Amino acid sequence: MILEHCDIEIDPTKGAEFEEAILRGVNTVIAKAKGFQGFKVNRSIESPARYLLLIYWDTLENHTVDFRGSDAFADWRAIVGPFFVKPPFVEHMTLVGKSS
Template identity: 70%
Template sequence: MILELADIRVQPEKQEEFDAAIQRGVEQVIAKAKGFCGYKINKGIESPGRYLLMIFWETLENHTVDFRGSPAFQEWRAIVGPYFLAPPAVEHFTLLAKSS
């Protein structure tokens, strides 16, 4: 399993709208993508305009090729993109260890 981590910064006055938009975008668009395995969204406490979106994929290609190369990616960006202060920083991770 692959973890996609997107570090997102949004316009301060638009946080409440973004809270709804990001959930809607994941549930209505990304959740239907090939290889999607689940997600988490965390919102900053010290930096309330900062969000960490964690999406779990079966393979790296499910995100980088299947989803990003599909029309669904443009649909996703249309929902959340207007709120971004800058393009999100996105990286991928594999699990090294975890607690039980």
């Protein structure tokens, strides 16, 4: 399993609208993508303009090729993109360990 780590910065005055949009976008667009396994989204307490979106994929290619190369990616960006103050920082990670 691959973890997509997406660090997002928005205008903090639009937090409520962004939260609705990101949840709608994940649930109606990304959740239908090949290899999607689940997600978490968190807002920073210290920096309320910052959000962390974590998406679990079966493979790296499910995100980088299947999803990003699809029309669904444009649909996703149309929903959340207007809120970004700069491009999100995205990394992919593999699990090293976890608590039980």
